[in-house]
Amino acid sequence: MRLLVKTFLQKPELAAVLLLVLLIVLFQVLSNGIFLSAANLRGVLGLLPEMALVAVGVTLLMICGEFDLSVGSVFALMPMSMAVLMAQGWPFLPSVLVGLMLCAAIGFANGWLTIRFAIPSFITTLGMLFMARSLTVVISGGFPPRLDLERIPEHLFVAFVGPGELIRASFLWFLGLALVVSLLLSRTNFGNWVRATGGFLPAANAMGIPTARVKIACFMICSLLAGFAGMIQVLRVGSPLPSMGEGMELAAVAAAVIGGTVLTGGIGSILGGIIGAVLIRVIDNGLVLSRVDSNWFKFAIGALTILAVVGNAWLRKRGRAMKVEG
Amino acid sequence: MSKIILETRGLTKHYGGVHALEDANFILHDGEHVAVVGDNGAGKSTFVRQVTAVEQRTSGEIIFDGQPVHFSGPLEARQAGIETVFQTLALADDLDVPSNLFLGRELFKFRLGPFSWLDRKTMRDRTLEALKTTAVKIPNIDNPIRNMSGGQRQCVSIARTAAFASKLVIMDEPTAALGVQETAQVENIIRGLKDRGIPMILISHNLRQVFDLVDRIVVFRRGRIVASLRKDETDGNDIVSYITGVKGGSDTAYA
Ligand SMILES: Nc1ncnc2c1ncn2[C@@H]1O[C@H](COP(=O)(O)OP(=O)(O)OP(=O)(O)O)[C@@H](O)[C@H]1O
Ligand SMILES: [Mg+2]
Numbered sequence: 001m002r003l004l005v006k007t008f009l010q011k012p013e014l015a016a017v018l019l020l021v022l023l024i025v026l027f028q029v030l031s032n033g034i035f036l037s038a039a040n041l042r043g044v045l046g047l048l049p050e051m052a053l054v055a056v057g058v059t060l061l062m063i064c065g066e067f068d069l070s071v072g073s074v075f076a077l078m079p080m081s082m083a084v085l086m087a088q089g090w091p092f093l094p095s096v097l098v099g100l101m102l103c104a105a106i107g108f109a110n111g112w113l114t115i116r117f118a119i120p121s122f123i124t125t126l127g128m129l130f131m132a133r134s135l136t137v138v139i140s141g142g143f144p145p146r147l148d149l150e151r152i153p154e155h156l157f158v159a160f161v162g163p164g165e166l167i168r169a170s171f172l173w174f175l176g177l178a179l180v181v182s183l184l185l186s187r188t189n190f191g192n193w194v195r196a197t198g199g200f201l202p203a204a205n206a207m208g209i210p211t212a213r214v215k216i217a218c219f220m221i222c223s224l225l226a227g228f229a230g231m232i233q234v235l236r237v238g239s240p241l242p243s244m245g246e247g248m249e250l251a252a253v254a255a256a257v258i259g260g261t262v263l264t265g266g267i268g269s270i271l272g273g274i275i276g277a278v279l280i281r282v283i284d285n286g287l288v289l290s291r292v293d294s295n296w297f298k299f300a301i302g303a304l305t306i307l308a309v310v311g312n313a314w315l316r317k318r319g320r321a322m323k324v325e326g
Numbered sequence: 327m328s329k330i331i332l333e334t335r336g337l338t339k340h341y342g343g344v345h346a347l348e349d350a351n352f353i354l355h356d357g358e359h360v361a362v363v364g365d366n367g368a369g370k371s372t373f374v375r376q377v378t379a380v381e382q383r384t385s386g387e388i389i390f391d392g393q394p395v396h397f398s399g400p401l402e403a404r405q406a407g408i409e410t411v412f413q414t415l416a417l418a419d420d421l422d423v424p425s426n427l428f429l430g431r432e433l434f435k436f437r438l439g440p441f442s443w444l445d446r447k448t449m450r451d452r453t454l455e456a457l458k459t460t461a462v463k464i465p466n467i468d469n470p471i472r473n474m475s476g477g478q479r480q481c482v483s484i485a486r487t488a489a490f491a492s493k494l495v496i497m498d499e500p501t502a503a504l505g506v507q508e509t510a511q512v513e514n515i516i517r518g519l520k521d522r523g524i525p526m527i528l529i530s531h532n533l534r535q536v537f538d539l540v541d542r543i544v545v546f547r548r549g550r551i552v553a554s555l556r557k558d559e560t561d562g563n564d565i566v567s568y569i570t571g572v573k574g575g576s577d578t579a580y581a
Contacts, residue, residue: 190442192429193430199418205380207400208400208401208430266418
């Protein structure tokens with residue numbers, strides 16, 4: 001028991017992994033073996049990178065002690081701005097770069113406003129949620145431009161690749177980016193600073209960590225990842241909808257929390273956030289396959305989120321109790 | 327008399343209407359250990375925060391190592407050679423011991439902007455060394471600080487300071503949360519610093535400890551320095567009457 005608590009404490013994403021395995025087995029049985037079929041896996045894995053990239057950014061930011069509710073809107077704004085520019089004759093690459101710069105600017109604004117005026121990022125980014133969404137609708141002019149797929153190197157992003165064409169190219173982007181962020185967090189001084197900043201801000205300040213810059217960097221990474229994920233979705237679907245990504249911000253927070261990230265900052269892992277995102281995808285898909293009324297999906301995610309927070313809190317309390325016992 | 331390592335002239339800090347520190351003139355000589363005492367809220371920690379540039383002073387001068395200094399932040403103060411144990415332990419709960427010891431001055435395998443690769447092994451080895459010289463016992467230095475007792479955390483903080491001490495050490499109530507044994511250990515670390523000739527400012531409410539360890543005692547009262555006494559020209563009662571305002575200063579009139 002003791003050992004169990006200890007292991008779970010050191011690897012907060014472990015519980016989510018166990019649950020994931022359980023659910024996969026469950027859905028495999030309920031769906032009469034369709035769940036793990038190549039065709040279904042292709043669907044699950046093809047959509048995963050979009051949600052998971054957002055979750056990676058949100059997780060990083062939460063470890064740094066801040067929130068970003070604007071990711072869903074940025075998810076829509078980036079590809080919309082790209083599509084509008086391309087509709088005006090811009091080539092693909094410059095349009096992407098401008099779109100990403102817009103994301104970076106939004107991330108910077110989120111961070112700067114939060115720190116400069118000492119307001120909760122919950123509020124700053126709530127405002128940004130509305131503003132970025134509104135911008136998306138405005139620049140779309142009401143009629144979302146269709147992407148000219150001829151001019152887009154699709155194979156680099158959404159084409160099916162790999163053995164059995166199981167995954168899309170976007171999956172490789174996701175793996176690469178997730179790995180980079182993960183290493184950034186676990187192997188570099190920036191990662192240490194992020195944990196210090198999120199864990200106990202006054203201490204990080206007193207040690208001379210440039211906490212404002214660390215936070216702004218995290219806000220920017222988070223926005224960039226959200227925008228990039230939105231672009232992938234649009235390249236897959238072929239046309240940007242002004243409403244895409246709605247509700248994504250909360251799903252991303254749920255993913256992070258389910259993966260063991262603590263709301264007060266300091267604790268968490270990128271892997272955890274990814275596993276949380278996978279869990280959400282698996283539940284979504286599994287419910288459909290097992291012919292459960294799909295309206296139960298949000299119920300399941302909600303219940304899981306609460307369960308994860310309660311579970312983690314309990315583990316930490318047990319952990320402390322064990323320490324007192326000696 | 328040896329040279330002056332730290333001097334403040336008219337050092338003042340106001341928080342809005344709160345005059346937390348008022349016209350502090352303070353001198354510390356090289357190799358000297360000075361205690362700063364005073365009631366809760368007397369302005370001791372405020373004084374430390376100005377010297378270490380955790381906050382920017384309202385007015386006054388700080389002369390460190392012969393130069394007037396304007397540190398823009400605590401990292402600059404640390405780089406100039408001032409090591410501090412802050413009262414609200416400046417540790418990152420979610421990092422292990424080596425990461426905490428080297429927080430803000432990490433060692434790298436290679437540097438590449440934000441992607442500077444940490445040299446965890448060297449940091450770990452140096453941490454073990456530092457803990458050994460300070461005789462602090464930590465069961466597992468790879469655990470996050472969060473899972474350690476208050477005393478162990480305090481010891482990590484003190485070990486960090488002692489390990490990096492170069493020109494000046496400041497400790498703000500380093501033994502406030504410690505048991506008898508740990509307190510003795512910390513006092514030994516302080517004596518070690520004295521032997522190494524490293525000057526120190528010790529803030530403490532424990533007069534026994536103060537008389538044990540330092541050369542001179544400076545008393546703060548309501549944001550002002552009201553006394554600076556060599557250990558051999560004063561005693562506990564004398565100090566207490568300065569702290570409470572029975573002696574010294576004009577603002578003693580309160581019910
Ligand atoms: N950030 C701040 N804003 C406003 N007032 C402050 C701030 N920091 C300290 N003060 C006030 O300044 C005064 C001096 O506080 P300080 O922390 O320096 O006291 P201290 O001598 O260290 O006390 P203690 O022995 O309790 O640690 C107190 O009245 C305190 O309330
Ligand atoms: Mg104090």
